Amino acid sequence: MSRLEPWLVSYGLLGLTQSGLVPVLMPLVAPHGTSAGLTFAAFSLLGVFAPILGSWADGTGRHRDLLIWGTLGAGALFLLYDAVSASLRILFAVGAGLGAVAATTAGNVIAVQGMPESAWESRVALLQRFVSAGQVIGLVAAGLLARTHPNDGFVFAGVALLAAGALAFVSAPNRQAPGSRTMLLPRPIRGGDAGVFGPHHHGHHFSRRELTAYLNVINRPMRLFLLIWLISYAAMNGFATLFPVVMVRQFGMNPILPSGAYAIGVAFSLAIYSPVGMMTHRLGGERMLAVGFGARLAVLGLLLALSLLHVGSAAGWVVLAGFALIQFVWPLIAIAANSLSVRLMPTARGESVGLFNAATSLASAIGSALAGVIYDVSGFTGLAAVVFTAVAAGLLLCEFRLRPHILARSDLRIPKI
Secondary structure (H helix, E strand, O other): OOOOOOHHHHHHHHHHHHHHHHHHHHHHOOOOHHHHHHHHHHHHHHHHHHHHHHHHHHHHOOHHHHHHHHHHHHHHHHHHHHHOOHHHHHHHHHHHHHHHHHHHHOHHHHHHOOOOHHHHHHHHHHHHHHHHHHHHHHHHHHHHHHOOOOOHHHHHHHHHHHHHHHHHHHHOOOOOOOOOOOOOOOOOOOOOOOOOOOOOOOOOOOOHHHHHHHHHHOOHHHHHHHHHHHHHHHHHHHHHHHHHHHHHHHOOOOOHHHHHHHHHHHHHHHHHHHHHHHHHHHHOHHHHHHHHHHHHHHHHHHHHHHHHHOOOOHHHHHHHHHHHHHHHOHHHHHHHHHHHHHHOOOOOHHHHHHHHHHHHHHHHHHHHHHHHHHHHHHHHHHHHHHHHHHHHHHHHHHHHHHHHHHHOOHHHOOOOO
């Protein structure tokens, strides 16, 4: 049986804020699309420092401190978010994002401290359930607040994160011995595109100098995978970031509707992680990634066609349903990507996953910033067209470049059972 401790609620509150309230409210309170994209990009960008934070915590044993001070710092900044100007909000978003990254980086290690290795996977899975439940609640709360009191949502987020820090202070395990390294297999990214990192993104133990050296010797399949991920995930994440803005400002919908569609898609997607994981083991990460891209491409193609045909007010409801479907098929991409991040560098899995996490954060920031500009210039049609093109490029690269490289190397193939 997995032990339940109050500090686990801290990660539920973190999921509620950083993956529920913030992805909906931060773009909506911005004055225009460009500002929306840049602000959320600022919140996401410092995720690239997760490996460095993880390396520091591993060397000092201060994972508990990352959780406490990360949540308290982010909470304090969100409490003041409504009181500052639009330009200062970008700086506050950077600081809050750094606090969230610090807290999430520590999650896996805290979860398994003092536990036998046989219990690690169940403990990390328990942690993820708290994060995922918090996100769904946060998405619903964001929709309820967005119509009349969107800025109050940041006060709510600030209070929730301060409560998370207080819970962690009184109940999180004390520091482990410096230099103790808990190596866990990565868990799939949960929560859809615009959710920032969950606690399954551990820092994976390399310093800045080691990271620079490692980038010089990374193998060709991993380089191809990271390129595919940067192109495709940047576009998909940007689409998710601007989606609430599109539905409210272009289609005139109540904010509860896009937020609810997001929550429904994420909630139902949680049920298919296990079967998709088994399918990925049989088919291979590169094939499942292509399937996931293909599923999203089909939905994006429908949304783009609707936008081009100008079919009227009913189009908004179809776009809403399409976005829920886009989030529902996320596990196909998430599990495949995590599988590839482990398998493509079999002799350096920790570093490989760390690079993948950093690339995810970088893609999130770039995608959000560019999506805001594209939406301001060409509206939903232009945004959907760019995202469709980027995902199509990812699918083609996956099938015709990455897969042949994997098939050509026996050490990267899935063993036949």
